[in-house]
Amino acid sequence: xxxxxxxxxxxRAPIVHSITNYVTVNDCANIILACGGSPIMAxxxxxxxxxxxxxSSLVINMGTLNERTMQSMITAGKKANELGHPVxxxxxxxxxxxxxxxxxxRLLKEVKFSVIRGNISEIKFLATGSSNTQGVDASVxxxxxxxxxxxxxxxxxxxxxxxxxxxxxxxATDIVANARKAYVIRNGHPMMSRVTGTGCMLTAVIxxxxxxxxxxxxxxxxxAVAAMGLCGxxxxxxxxxxxxxxxTYRILLIxxxxxxxxxxxxxxxxxxxx
Amino acid sequence: xxxxxxxxxxxRAPIVHSITNYVTVNDCANIILACGGSPIMAxxxxxxxxxxxxxSSLVINMGTLNERTMQSMITAGKKANELGHPVxxxxxxxxxxxxxxxxxxRLLKEVKFSVIRGNISEIKFLATGSSNTQGVDASVxxxxxxxxxxxxxxxxxxxxxxxxxxxxxxxATDIVANARKAYVIRNGHPMMSRVTGTGCMLTAVIxxxxxxxxxxxxxxxxxAVAAMGLCGxxxxxxxxxxxxxxxTYRILLIxxxxxxxxxxxxxxxxxxxx
Amino acid sequence: xxxxxxxxxxxRAPIVHSITNYVTVNDCANIILACGGSPIMAxxxxxxxxxxxxxSSLVINMGTLNERTMQSMITAGKKANELGHPVxxxxxxxxxxxxxxxxxxRLLKEVKFSVIRGNISEIKFLATGSSNTQGVDASVxxxxxxxxxxxxxxxxxxxxxxxxxxxxxxxATDIVANARKAYVIRNGHPMMSRVTGTGCMLTAVIxxxxxxxxxxxxxxxxxAVAAMGLCGxxxxxxxxxxxxxxxTYRILLIxxxxxxxxxxxxxxxxxxxx
Numbered sequence: 001x002x003x004x005x006x007x008x009x010x011x012r013a014p015i016v017h018s019i020t021n022y023v024t025v026n027d028c029a030n031i032i033l034a035c036g037g038s039p040i041m042a043x044x045x046x047x048x049x050x051x052x053x054x055x056s057s058l059v060i061n062m063g064t065l066n067e068r069t070m071q072s073m074i075t076a077g078k079k080a081n082e083l084g085h086p087v088x089x090x091x092x093x094x095x096x097x098x099x100x101x102x103x104x105x106r107l108l109k110e111v112k113f114s115v116i117r118g119n120i121s122e123i124k125f126l127a128t129g130s131s132n133t134q135g136v137d138a139s140v141x142x143x144x145x146x147x148x149x150x151x152x153x154x155x156x157x158x159x160x161x162x163x164x165x166x167x168x169x170x171x172a173t174d175i176v177a178n179a180r181k182a183y184v185i186r187n188g189h190p191m192m193s194r195v196t197g198t199g200c201m202l203t204a205v206i207x208x209x210x211x212x213x214x215x216x217x218x219x220x221x222x223x224a225v226a227a228m229g230l231c232g233x234x235x236x237x238x239x240x241x242x243x244x245x246x247x248t249y250r251i252l253l254i255x256x257x258x259x260x261x262x263x264x265x266x267x268x269x270x271x272x273x274x
Numbered sequence: 275x276x277x278x279x280x281x282x283x284x285x286r287a288p289i290v291h292s293i294t295n296y297v298t299v300n301d302c303a304n305i306i307l308a309c310g311g312s313p314i315m316a317x318x319x320x321x322x323x324x325x326x327x328x329x330s331s332l333v334i335n336m337g338t339l340n341e342r343t344m345q346s347m348i349t350a351g352k353k354a355n356e357l358g359h360p361v362x363x364x365x366x367x368x369x370x371x372x373x374x375x376x377x378x379x380r381l382l383k384e385v386k387f388s389v390i391r392g393n394i395s396e397i398k399f400l401a402t403g404s405s406n407t408q409g410v411d412a413s414v415x416x417x418x419x420x421x422x423x424x425x426x427x428x429x430x431x432x433x434x435x436x437x438x439x440x441x442x443x444x445x446a447t448d449i450v451a452n453a454r455k456a457y458v459i460r461n462g463h464p465m466m467s468r469v470t471g472t473g474c475m476l477t478a479v480i481x482x483x484x485x486x487x488x489x490x491x492x493x494x495x496x497x498a499v500a501a502m503g504l505c506g507x508x509x510x511x512x513x514x515x516x517x518x519x520x521x522t523y524r525i526l527l528i529x530x531x532x533x534x535x536x537x538x539x540x541x542x543x544x545x546x547x548x
Numbered sequence: 549x550x551x552x553x554x555x556x557x558x559x560r561a562p563i564v565h566s567i568t569n570y571v572t573v574n575d576c577a578n579i580i581l582a583c584g585g586s587p588i589m590a591x592x593x594x595x596x597x598x599x600x601x602x603x604s605s606l607v608i609n610m611g612t613l614n615e616r617t618m619q620s621m622i623t624a625g626k627k628a629n630e631l632g633h634p635v636x637x638x639x640x641x642x643x644x645x646x647x648x649x650x651x652x653x654r655l656l657k658e659v660k661f662s663v664i665r666g667n668i669s670e671i672k673f674l675a676t677g678s679s680n681t682q683g684v685d686a687s688v689x690x691x692x693x694x695x696x697x698x699x700x701x702x703x704x705x706x707x708x709x710x711x712x713x714x715x716x717x718x719x720a721t722d723i724v725a726n727a728r729k730a731y732v733i734r735n736g737h738p739m740m741s742r743v744t745g746t747g748c749m750l751t752a753v754i755x756x757x758x759x760x761x762x763x764x765x766x767x768x769x770x771x772a773v774a775a776m777g778l779c780g781x782x783x784x785x786x787x788x789x790x791x792x793x794x795x796t797y798r799i800l801l802i803x804x805x806x807x808x809x810x811x812x813x814x815x816x817x818x819x820x821x822x
Binding site for chain 1: 295296297298300301337338339340341367370371372373374468469470471518519520521522524525
């Protein structure tokens, strides 16, 4: 099933509209291309409706949020909802500032998201209005462990009920859930956290996968999470051969996504039902 | 002649002012450096006249256009015109939104461009107000083929008459024309379309070439197009050796430009008169 | 002593708030991670106080200055001062436009900087209101030579007295000085000037080093300068092995920083007292 969602991205080449931050935007565009989509980054409120109308999906990432782009996110999100395009939300740094918290709250109220992807601290913040967020990284206090994984799965499902969105909580262990079903995914490599924007890139990949699979949002999101994690593993293997550091690792991640095949995902994906 | 325009870039190290998008700006700055120029990115309307005054040429790229930078583009463009500095225009995504279409129209009316570079869909839009633009990529329906190449060359020449600009239509086959003469260039590699911003990078290289060769705009633009395409080929050869993907290919493109020599361009350039 | 400042970055993993330009921001974030810090880029005036409050240090880089971010820089700088967080200033392109000159002047008046890092032309401009700045690169006329180095050291010390900041003048030879003491650092490689943003990246590394060593600002800044220069040398050695160009060199710089160890800095740092 996860192989099929990847195949659909490759066959359908969805155009993905991203309103995102200026830190990792180039990597997001390149990983959308690498997985098989086609990126458009446009954030002026005067054109986001036109742009999102010619796309298959929308990515909203609040990494370097500002007043101007906030309005564009709301406007584009509503238009995508109206057109029935899937929309993924990355609440980068939710919990780190009042402005960011209010923005996340407002986006959740005004836009219906197909998928919400964040680290555990960001997602907890969305659910409860408080968390241990420290900047843009998850707090250690919030980490998913073998002991608490069942309760985190239950939490993700209940947040999915509350929001109507597929919830993707990513970190060392990833959980992707809707109201009825969850996948626990164990792909990935710790080196991914030493490169900026691997979370943003994953959200961009989810945008591509849901654009090509609008009727299988849960499997599309889970497939994207497994694909990105597997690329993290493949990049690590290659990095070892070339004796590289974090700069090279970032490049190898995009390489891996551009060379990922359906059989590779079938063999390498570590996806478990819950 | 094309070798001379490259040599001039290396000798004169033109300072290139770019008002461009935040997606590919880093690659644009690095490829300007790689080809022999010196980049300055500055987009506040309060300083663009000062900045463009100390530069040799101006690049205007409307990739992530917004109201603020639109005004800066007009202001900088007029100042560059006043000073006699060559200006290149990249109408990214023309045809994709009303705002973008109006912006392109306004820029064409208020600024005299030395060179306009786009894919066939974007250039058709500028000429006729309609095209098959799909986002930021050329439409297949607009592709240059052996059957229609003569009519595309004639179209480019007539658009050059209408605008007073050298017209560079780039894709699998490139056409660079002024009112009297055209070059058809067959360098490049399909892999270039799998990396975001190769079009923007080419425009930045054109900015460097016309900055160093203000009296030979047609040859400067054609030389830049051939040089970039040749780098696409050289990067592909190297990619094969290292078994890389699209991430590595992007890096190798900039590597190739930084190592491109005059004899290499002389030998590898596939430029034909029309 | 310089080894200790690096060890502290690795142990304390300072969160570094950067208000910086959109050209080199991704490289800045990645090199902060590579040296051991944790980056947050946030520039809306509505959240910069919240964000800087959860960080260890603040980086202000005026590369693509605009009216909106100028206000954010002032607001964040004052907040960081109030909290006693170290702040580093990179006056990119000071001297190149009136707007930039006034911005630099205003920032120096309203914010107390722990460290100011620039090339000799930018620093001269800050000190005297005039220089030979040409765009964002140092003028040849301003270069540090064996003949003038004593006077440049004296100049740096006197500017430190005037501003209360550690002054880092970087180029082929680097000088890092406070009112009483200076270090002359001879690490680095000419290739660094062929990649955009190596100056910005150095400032980001200084931000990480002072965040982890708030009580040893001079040694933290000098250690950061030596570390970055040493990475330039290590990247060059590796580049030679892989026959790469400027694209690869940029990646190898970040690799080198991510793999730099305390013994390597101890052995390779060329730091001399003055």
